[in-house]
Every structure is written in C-alpha cells, then in structure tokens.
C-alpha cells in the first residue's frame with residue numbers, strides 16, 4: 257500500500273484562514289489579539305521556530321511583542337519580563353521558547369506565566385486541567401496532532417495508539433488527551449520510550465503510531481504494520497553537505513520505506529510543524545476572546 261499524505265501545511269492553512277476571520281472580527285470590536293514571545297539565547301532551531309511563530313502572527317493579524325534576550329540572562333530578569341507581560345492588557349498569550357539556558361530553572365519560569373495567558377499549555381494548572389478533562393489551553397503540538405487526525409477522518413475511538421517518546425511537551429500530554437472520553441480520545445494508548453524493551457513488538461500492534469523520540473529515521477518499515485496511520489512529530493537536523501545550509505530536516509520516521517506500508521503518513525517538513533504554530537495562534541485568539549468576555 258502507498259500511503260496518502262496528511263498535509264499539515266494544508267490543514268494549517270485552512271485553520272489559519274478561519275482564525276484570520278476571527279481576528280478581523282475581534283479588531284472590529286476594538287480588540288487586537290497579542291502574543292508575547294520570549295527567546296533566550298541563540299539556539300538555531302529555537303530561533304527558526306520563534307521566527308516562524310512571529311511571521312504566522314503577522315500573517316493573520318495578531319500583534320506580536322518579540323523579545324530576544326542574551327544567553328546569559330538571569331532567571332530573575334526573565335521572570336520580571338514574564339510578570340510584566342502578565343499585567344499587559346495588549347498581551348493575551350505568553351510564549352517562552354524552550355529549552356532555556358542552564359542557569360535558568362524552567363519550572364520556575366513556566367510557573368510565573370499567568371494560567372490565563374498560558375497559550376503553550378505548560379503551566380501546572382493547565383496541565384492538571386487537561387488531565388482532568390477540564391476546559392483549558394491545550395499544548396500546541398499534541399493539539400495539532402489531534403486536529404490532523406480528526407480532519408483526516410482518522411477515528412481514535414477504540415484505536416490502539418503507540419506513542420514513541422515521553423516528553424512533557426509531546427508524549428505525556430498526547431497520551432493524556434488520547435485517553436479522554438471525548439471525540440479526540442477514547443483510544444487505548446501505549447507510551448514507549450528509551451527504556452522500552454522490544455519496541456517493535458508494541459509498534460507492530462498499533463493502528464496509529466506517533467513518533468516523538470527526537471531520533472532521525474528511528475521508525476522503520478519493519479516496525480509498522482500494513483495500513484497503520486503514522487504521525488511524525490520529529491524535527492531533526494542531519495548534516496548534509498549537498499545542501500547550501502549544510503543540513504537537512506528529517507523526522508523520526510524513515511519516510512520513504514514507511515510510506516510503502518502505512519495508509520496515512522505525515523511528512524517532515526510540512527506535517528506536524530505548521531500545526532503546532534497554528535494551534536498557538538488558535539490559543540491566542542481564544543485568550544483574546546475570553547479577555548473581552
């Protein structure tokens with residue numbers, strides 16, 4: 257079987273068009289949604305994510321307050337900036353790009369973000385509400401994956417889902433969302449990780465495989481059953497002297513060989529990446545709507 261491609265780029269474009277209309281309607285009511293963006297240091301991958309987020313805001317009319325801080329910024333300085341944004345009525349959402357330099361305690365910074373502006377869904381209050389199935393900002397990558405499945409008519413109800421990766425940003429929240437009793441959930445979920453024995457035994461039993469391990473081309477064709485849906489969350493920079501920039505982007509899935517067996521598959525780039533940014537825009541617009549009642 258040759259897989260059909262789930263284009264995150266196309267799905268993201270249609271959600272962004274819907275959001276642009278909502279932003280225009282909010283502006284007519286005198287409210288411009290605003291996102292505060294903070295990048296500390298100059299990690300190249302983080303820089304390109306943040307630039308893409310700022311560009312996406314501009315495209316749909318969201319005001320973005322961009323803050324690029326030096327790598328030696330102190331934890332207190334960063335927290336002061338977050339607290340200023342908490343109080344700023346022009347800002348509806350706050351994004352602190354992770355990872356942070358090692359002198360900064362990430363947990364303390366995330367705790368400083370007001371849950372009412374936590375558009376990343378990383379504050380413990382947001383995480384707790386998500387786990388309890390209460391209304392809150394959902395973390396952007398997991399939410400993006402659920403939207404891709406839903407908009408590609410993939411049913412999660414009763415499906416065997418195997419997630420490879422247990423990060424706080426992707427694996428853990430995604431597992432939680434997929435077991436909720438709602439239209440995006442009702443799945444049977446297995447979370448695999450670096451200590452899993454015989455990973456292939458798990459992935460071969462999956463209707464849906466979600467690769468989020470951060471290892472290039474880790475999921476190979478022999479690990480996936482015929483007809484499975486394969487979602488690739490990985491974005492890895494692999495050295496490639498044939499490219500002008502010296503590297504290429506590759507996912508956690510060996511795309512060409514897995515596409516021969518899967519029924520549906522997401523590419524890298526153009527898969528989950530654009531969806532993550534789109535769900536951030538979605539949360540920012542939701543926050544702006546809440547702020548005016």
Ligand code: GUN
Pocket residue numbers: 351352353354355376396397425532
């Ligand atoms: N670093 C990698 N992914 C993310 C994300 O979704 N949000 C933030 N803030 N940092 C990240």
